[in-house]
Amino acid sequence: MIGMLLFAKTEDPKKNEEWRLHFRDMPSSLTSLLVLLTTANNPDVMIPAYSLNRAYSIFFVAFSVIGTYCLMNLLTAIIYNQFRGYLLMSVQTSIIRRRLGIRAAFHVLTCQGAQQGC
Incomplete structure (x- = not known):
């Protein structure tokens, strides 16, 4: 949503490449x-906006840092916690x-040793 607001469609068709793509x-x-x-294809997303205005790189760098270090760690912790519960039940x-x-x-x-009808 932030990307949609930041890269909104403009009147100039040359500046709409990031929005269109x-x-x-x-x-x-x-x-x-x-x-x-x-970060698989990070430059593919960032380069069109960076070519238009270098200030857009601040958004992409901030999003990458916040996403990588906060969201991915949170996601990893949630998955680990779920797996830990599954592993505990399995053990x-x-x-x-x-x-x-x-x-x-x-x-x-004991039944065979006692020769009884257990």
Whole structure:
């Protein structure tokens, strides 16, 4: 949304390249900012605006820094927390199954050793 406001459509068609390519509507704007955030094709998103006015680079650098160090760390923490809960449940289930198996094996061995009809 910030990108859509910053790179709004103007009267001059030469200055609309950034708007037309990356910030035309909300889905394309979010996709472009996600690409910028992952830094996969960072120059592809930034260069058209940078060519128009060098001050736009402040927005892209600030968004990259804030997004990379804050949002990505938050996302990683959320995913880690969810995985930790899954891993804990998996280990607990494994321990319970192991205990049941050991009890069953002990019961079979005691019944065979006593030669009784257990």
